[in-house]
Amino acid sequence: xxxxxxxxxxxxxxxxxxxxxxxxxxxxxxxxxxxxxxxxxxxxxxxxxxxxxxxxxxxxxxxxxxxxxxxxxxxxxxxxxxxxxxxxxxxxxxxxxxxxxxxxxxxxxxxxxxxxxxxxxxxxxxxxxxxxxxxxxxxxxxxxxxxxxxxxxxxxxxxxxxxxxxxxxxxxxxxxxxxxxxxxxxxxxxxxxxxxxxxxxxxxxxxxxxxxxxxxxxxxxxxxxxxxxxxxxxxxxxxxxxxxxxxxxxxxxxxxxxxxxxxxxxxxxxxxxxxxxx
Amino acid sequence: xxxxxxxxxxxxxxxxxxxxxxxxxxxxxxxxxxxxxxxxxxxxxxxxxxxxxxxxxxxxxxxxxxxxxxxxxxxxxxxxxxxxxxxxxxxxxxxxxxxxxxxxxxxxxxxxxxxxxxxxxxxxxxxxxxxxxxxxxxxxxxxxxxxxxxxxxxxxxxxxxxxxxxxxxxxxxxxxxxxxxxxxxxxxxxxxxxxxxxxxxxxxxxxxxxxxxxxxxxxxxxxxxxxxxxxxxxxxxxxxxxxxxxxxxxxxxxxxxxxx
Numbered sequence: 001x002x003x004x005x006x007x008x009x010x011x012x013x014x015x016x017x018x019x020x021x022x023x024x025x026x027x028x029x030x031x032x033x034x035x036x037x038x039x040x041x042x043x044x045x046x047x048x049x050x051x052x053x054x055x056x057x058x059x060x061x062x063x064x065x066x067x068x069x070x071x072x073x074x075x076x077x078x079x080x081x082x083x084x085x086x087x088x089x090x091x092x093x094x095x096x097x098x099x100x101x102x103x104x105x106x107x108x109x110x111x112x113x114x115x116x117x118x119x120x121x122x123x124x125x126x127x128x129x130x131x132x133x134x135x136x137x138x139x140x141x142x143x144x145x146x147x148x149x150x151x152x153x154x155x156x157x158x159x160x161x162x163x164x165x166x167x168x169x170x171x172x173x174x175x176x177x178x179x180x181x182x183x184x185x186x187x188x189x190x191x192x193x194x195x196x197x198x199x200x201x202x203x204x205x206x207x208x209x210x211x212x213x214x215x216x217x218x219x220x221x222x223x224x225x226x227x228x229x230x231x232x233x234x235x236x237x238x239x240x241x242x243x244x245x246x247x248x249x250x251x252x253x254x255x256x257x258x259x260x261x262x263x264x265x266x267x268x269x270x271x272x273x274x275x276x277x278x
Numbered sequence: 279x280x281x282x283x284x285x286x287x288x289x290x291x292x293x294x295x296x297x298x299x300x301x302x303x304x305x306x307x308x309x310x311x312x313x314x315x316x317x318x319x320x321x322x323x324x325x326x327x328x329x330x331x332x333x334x335x336x337x338x339x340x341x342x343x344x345x346x347x348x349x350x351x352x353x354x355x356x357x358x359x360x361x362x363x364x365x366x367x368x369x370x371x372x373x374x375x376x377x378x379x380x381x382x383x384x385x386x387x388x389x390x391x392x393x394x395x396x397x398x399x400x401x402x403x404x405x406x407x408x409x410x411x412x413x414x415x416x417x418x419x420x421x422x423x424x425x426x427x428x429x430x431x432x433x434x435x436x437x438x439x440x441x442x443x444x445x446x447x448x449x450x451x452x453x454x455x456x457x458x459x460x461x462x463x464x465x466x467x468x469x470x471x472x473x474x475x476x477x478x479x480x481x482x483x484x485x486x487x488x489x490x491x492x493x494x495x496x497x498x499x500x501x502x503x504x505x506x507x508x509x510x511x512x513x514x515x516x517x518x519x520x521x522x523x524x525x526x527x528x529x530x531x532x533x534x535x536x537x538x
Contacts, residue, residue: 042448043419157318186317187475187520194524213448220523256453258482260521261505266457267482270450 005175005207006054007031010067013049013058013231024049024062026231026277034174036201036208038222038239040215042253046231047211051177054209055088072174090120093168097180099160103152109163110136110148113170120171135166139196158189162196169200175207183212194221215242215253227253230277249276281344283308283437283469284329289338291324298324299336300493306486308436311463311470313480313501315517316490322473325490326439329471330361343437356387360430364442366422370414376400376425377410383432395432402465403428404458420451424458431462437469438462444479456482477521481505489514 013025025046030037041047053064056076069076071092076084096102104112113135114128123131129148136144139162152160161181168176178197182190198221201208212218218225219242227234227250235247245251252270284306291299299321306312316322327333329342331351340347343358363369370379377396384392397407403424414422423443430438443459444452460483463470474480480487481501489497489511497511509515519525 042450188317188516191520191524195526198524198526215449216521216523220525253449256450258453258456258476258478260478260481260518262482264460264482264501266460267453269454269457 003033004031005033005072007068007070008050008054008066009069011050011053011069012065013046013053013062015062017061024231025053028228028231028233029067030226030233030236032207032209032224034205034207035224036198036210036222036239038210038212038218038225039228040212040218040225041228042213044230045228047228048179050228051094051179051209051211054177055092055094056084057094090171091173092175092177093171093173094177094179095161095164095168095181098184099152099157099164100184102164103160105152108149108151109155109160110150113163113167116167117170131170132166135170136163138169138200139163139166140192141166156189157185158193161185161193165193165196165200172204173206175209176201177209177211179211180213181210182217183214215257219243232277234276247276248273281308282306282341283310283343284312284471285339285341286325286329287339289325289328289336289340291321291328291333291336297493299328301338302490302493302495303338304488304495304498306469306471308469309467310486311472311484313484313487314471314473314490315475315477315480315487317475319492320490321493322490323441326361326441326471326473330359330439331355332361343435353387356435357433358435359437359439360433360435361439361441362423362426362430362443365446366419366426367414367446369426370422372414375411375413376405376417376428379425379429380432383429387433389432399428399432402431402462418451419447420454423447423451423455427455427458427462431466434466436467437471440470440472442474443472445474445476452479459483477504477517489517 009029011025011028015022015024028050039047039050049058052058058064066077074087079087103109110132113132117123117128117131133144133148136147141147141159141162155163182193185193210218210222219239222239224236225239225242226236227247229249234249235245237245243254255268256270258267282305287303289299289302290297302325314322314325324333328336328340331347334349345355345358380396380399381392384395389395400410405421405424409421417425444455447455459470462468472480472483481504484501486498486500488495491513497509497514499509509518
C-alpha cells in the first residue's frame with residue numbers, strides 16, 4: 001500500500017427515532033492508499049452507510065461519530081459544513097447504484113456533467129462543454145455530441161451509469177466511492193462499465209472504494225477486501241485470497257454462492273453466530 | 279418423454295411496434311426443471327407471463343399442463359400453473375396478513391378445509407404457525423418469498439413459474455430459497471420454469487437451460503454441458519464469463535463484439 005489517502009478509525013453511525021435506535025455502523029476502522037478497496041457485505045451490513053459517512057451524506061436522523069476520519073491529511077469532521085462539502089465535492093466522488101434515480105430527469109445529461117465541472121472549476125460555458133464532451137469520450141460514449149443533448153430517460157441503463165461516472169470524474173477527484181455501481185446493469189454491460197472504472201482509477205492514480213454484495217465481483221475486481229457484517233468489519237484480506245478467507249462469516253457467504261462448476265444439490269446455509277458481533 | 283408439461287411453438291408477442299418475443303419454441307417435460315436466461319429486455323419474463331395467462335395478445339401455440347392457451351384465461355388454469363414474482367417486497371399486499379393472502383386464494387377457488395391447507399402449506403415452505411397472522415413488514419425478505427411461494431402452492435399446481443425468485447435476496451437467503459425449491463420439486467414432482475439473469479442460479483436448480491436475447495431464443499443446452507464444455511453461442515459464453523466475476527480481457531472482447 002502506498003501513502004495513506006484515507007484513514008477511518010472507530011467509525012460509528014446510528015439512527016435514532018422516537019421508538020428505537022439502529023446502530024448501522026459500529027466501530028469500523030481501515031486505512032487505504034490509492035488502491036481498489038472492496039467493501040462487501042449483505043443488506044444491512046452497514047457498507048453503504050460507511051461510504052456515505054465518508055462524504056458526509058448520511059441521511060437524517062443519522063448521527064456519525066469517528067475517532068479519526070482523515071482524508072489526505074485533512075480532518076474531515078473538523079471542517080465546517082461548507083468547507084467539507086466543497087472539499088468532498090471536488091476531491092471525493094460517489095457513484096450510486098441506479099442512474100435512474102441519481103440523474104436529474106429534466107436536465108440533459110450533458111448540462112448536468114458540465115454543471116458538475118463549473119461548480120468546481122469556475123470555467124466558461126464553452127470550456128465546460130468541451131471538457132464534458134471529452135469526458136463522455138473517456139467513458140467510451142461513441143457520439144458525445146448527440147448524447148450531450150439527451151435527457152436521462154432517453155439513455156439506456158449502461159449509458160446512464162457512464163454519464164454518472166463522467167459526472168463524478170470531471171472534477172478529477174482523488175477518491176471515488178462506488179456503491180453497487182453495476183448491480184442495476186445487465187451482466188455484459190456490467191463488465192464494460194467496470195473496465196472503464198478500472199482504467200480510470202489506474203491511469204489517474206485514484207483511490208477507489210467499491211461497495212458491493214457480490215463476492216465474485218469484488219474478489220476479481222479489487223486489490224483488497226473488507227468484509228462487513230452487522231456494522232462491523234469481520235475481516236480484511238487481499239482480494240485474490242478471498243477464496244481462502246478465514247472468518248466463518250466470509251466462508252459461509254462463499255459457500256452459499258451457487259456456482260456453475262458445482263454439481264447441483266443443496267447449498268450450505270449460513271449459520272450466524274452471535275459471537276461475531278460480541 | 280411423457281407428455282410435455284409446457285410446450286411453446288413459434289410464440290411471438292408484440293407491444294406496439296416492439297417485438298418482445300420473436301418466434302420462440304421450446305418444451306419442458308413433466309417433472310423437469312428448466313431455466314430461461316437472459317438480460318433485461320430479452321423477453322424472458324414476457325414468455326412467463328404468457329404461460330401464466332397474464333398476456334392475451336400473442337401469436338403461435340402454447341400448451342401448459344394439457345391446457346391449450348387462448349386469449350382468455352380459464353380459472354382452472356390457476357390450479358395447474360402458478361407464478362412466483364421477483365420481488366417479495368412488492369408482490370405481497372402490505373396491509374394483508376399472511377393468513378389473508380392465503381385464504382383469499384382458497385376462497386376464490388372454493389377449496390375445502392382451507393384452514394388445514396393454510397397451516398400445511400406454510401409448514402411445507404418452512405414457516406411455523408406463528409407466522410400465520412403476521413403482516414409482510416414483520417417478515418424478512420426470505421420469509422416473504424416463502425409466503426409468496428406458499429401462495430402459489432396452496433392450489434397444488436403441478437407447474438411452478440418462477441420469475442427471478444431470488445434476485446432481490448441476499449446470497450445466504452438465496453441459498454435457503456433455492457434449497458426450498460429443490461425440496462418442493464422433489465416432494466411434489468413439480469415442473470419448474472425458472473427465469474433468471476444469473477446463470478449460476480439456473481445451473482444450481484435446473485436440468486436444461488435456454489438463453490434468450492432480444493426476444494429470440496439463441497441456444498438451448500443441458501446444464502451439465504455448460505459445466506463441462508464451451509457453449510456454442512458467443513452470447514452464452516459472455517454470460518458464462520460474466521458469472522465468474524470481472525475479467526479485463528473479457529471486457530475487450532465484448533467491446534469489439536457488441537456495440538454498446
